[in-house]
Amino acid sequence: MSRFISKRIQEMSVYVPGEQPQGGNFIKLNTNENPYPPSPMVTAALREMPADKPKLYPDPSCMALKRAIAEFYKLDAKEVFVGNGSDEVLSSAFRAFFDEGDKVYFADITYGFYKVYSSLYGLQATEIPLATDFHIELSDYMGLDGHMLIANPNAPTGLYHTRQEMEAVIQANPDRLVIIDEAYIDFGGESCIPLIRKYDNLLVVQTFSKSRALAGMRLGFGIGSPALVEALEKVKFSMNPYNINQMTMAAGIASMQDRGYFEETTRKIVATRERFSAELQARGFTVLPSRTNFVFAKSQTLSGRELYEYLKDRKILVRHFDVPRISEYLRISIGTDQEMDALLAALPQE
Ligand code: PMP
Numbered sequence: 297m298s299r300f301i302s303k304r305i306q307e308m309s310v311y312v313p314g315e316q317p318q319g320g321n322f323i324k325l326n327t328n329e330n331p332y333p334p335s336p337m338v339t340a341a342l343r344e345m346p347a348d349k350p351k352l353y354p355d356p357s358c359m360a361l362k363r364a365i366a367e368f369y370k371l372d373a374k375e376v377f378v379g380n381g382s383d384e385v386l387s388s389a390f391r392a393f394f395d396e397g398d399k400v401y402f403a404d405i406t407y408g409f410y411k412v413y414s415s416l417y418g419l420q421a422t423e424i425p426l427a428t429d430f431h432i433e434l435s436d437y438m439g440l441d442g443h444m445l446i447a448n449p450n451a452p453t454g455l456y457h458t459r460q461e462m463e464a465v466i467q468a469n470p471d472r473l474v475i476i477d478e479a480y481i482d483f484g485g486e487s488c489i490p491l492i493r494k495y496d497n498l499l500v501v502q503t504f505s506k507s508r509a510l511a512g513m514r515l516g517f518g519i520g521s522p523a524l525v526e527a528l529e530k531v532k533f534s535m536n537p538y539n540i541n542q543m544t545m546a547a548g549i550a551s552m553q554d555r556g557y558f559e560e561t562t563r564k565i566v567a568t569r570e571r572f573s574a575e576l577q578a579r580g581f582t583v584l585p586s587r588t589n590f591v592f593a594k595s596q597t598l599s600g601r602e603l604y605e606y607l608k609d610r611k612i613l614v615r616h617f618d619v620p621r622i623s624e625y626l627r628i629s630i631g632t633d634q635e636m637d638a639l640l641a642a643l644p645q646e
Contacts, residue, residue: 304418311412314615323638325629326613328451328480328590330509330565332632334547335557338510341550342543349542356537361545364552365517369489374522377529378548380539382479382503382516383409385528386445388535389499389518390417392527393473399442403432403450405622407477410445426621430584430592431455438468447477449485452617452627454586459486466495475499480588482507482562483569489519496521506589507562508551513544565589565630572628572636579643590629592622598644600624610642 297306314327333339362373379385386409394400396418402410404423414421422442427433430453437444446465449456466474466488478500481487489500499520505511518528532539540548551558573583573591580596595603600623604616615627630636 304416308415309412311409315613317613321611323612323631323635325590325631325635325639326615326627327511328506328588328627328629329511330506330561330589331630331635332509332561332564334509335551335554337550337554337557338547341546345543345546352542353538354540354542354545356533358540358545361540361548361552364549368552368555369519371489371492371519372522375492375519375525377518377520377525377532378540379516379518379532380536380544381505381514382477382501382518384514384539385501385516385518386410386475386477387413387416388528388531389473389475389501390414390419391531391535393499393524394419394443399440401437401440401442401444402446405430405450405453405619406445407447407451407479426450426453432457434461434465437465440469440472443473443475444469445475445477447479448488449480449483449587451480451588452590452592452615452622452625454480454584454588454590454592456485456587459488459491462488463491463495466491466498470495470497473497473499475501477501479503479506480590482558483589484566484587492520496523499524504548504551507565508558509561510544510547510551513547515540515544515548568633568636569630571633572630572640575636575640579640590627592625592627594625600626606644607639607642612639612642614639 358378361378362376365376366373379388390413394417397420399420400414401422401424404425411421424436432450448462462476474497476488478487492498499518501518504515569586576583576593582594584592600616603626604614607614
């Protein structure tokens with residue numbers, strides 16, 4: 297190890313992304329990507345980009361993109377922050393709103409980056425255990441003495457709380473920031489975006505990576521009061537003012553403009569999820585009720601590790617988390633009907 301490495305980085309446990317095999321012809325159901333291509337309007341926007349556009353820096357205010365997002369959600373562009381993936385939005389929020397030593401709360405089983413950012417920024421993080429059936433016990437989040445992050449629907453469980461239930465948490469913590477990570481909200485959930493004008497302690501974070509099939513472009517957004525957005529902009533202009541590149545900007549705008557394609561593809565994924573969940577249950581699996589583009593499921597006969605290996609040997613990649621409480625489960629992204637049928641056909645008899 298280099299003698300120049302900072303103490304904090306020396307001690308960090310980093311986020312481990314799902315495998316991205318380069319070649320090998322896998323059916324890839326391990327990182328919750330969309331099985332369908334982005335909107336044809338995105339493809340057209342990328343194709344029509346003037347050849348000399350990349351020589352210029354992108355618009356650091358990202359105004360056209362913010363306007364497209366604002367139009368989709370009936371917001372003001374001042375209520376929109378855009379980042380290089382929602383990971384960057386989350387990281388910027390940690391920077392903008394939490395000081396070293398601050399307390400933050402999140403579930404013991406949730407998106408791994410909350411813990412990673414907490415140690416990167418020197419926060420005092422407390423993990424609140426999920427209930428035994430894996431739902432987030434929202435009563436544990438009432439009147440906390442620190443800020444909080446809640447993924448809704450949660451990952452990797454896929455379980456969801458209604459907007460009304462989330463509103464009770466926001467209301468019960470008026471002097472704490474409540475960050476709601478809605479990476480998977482478009483697959484059957486009700487977003488908390490309409491609450492941002494009512495609560496100045498709410499930041500909603502979403503992504504183009506899942507329901508908009510743009511994981512490779514890296515684009516996410518945060519929605520909150522103009523004051524919260526201003527603070528996020530301050531972080532961005534202290535670190536990386538050109539965080540959204542020209543291609544991503546064009547892709548994001550076109551994606552937001554094609555509501556019909558977005559609705560059609562998310563509807564297809566939800567239908568595939570419901571059919572696949574029922575098929576797994578018929579084969580004896582325990583399947584949590586998902587409101588996302590993945591299912592969290594457990595075999596009756598094989599351990600999580602064994603089934604992961606078994607499927608990988610058959611060129612099907614799913615996600616296994618070798619951590620307490622969930623090591624018997626697999627997180628399986630929803631692909632096309634054909635891909636899910638191939639997985640079902642490959643399963644051993646239960
Ligand atoms: N939040 C959750 C809950 C996620 O599962 C992911 C995807 N790994 C992200 C945020 C980050 O997604 P992205 O950076 O691709 O927008």
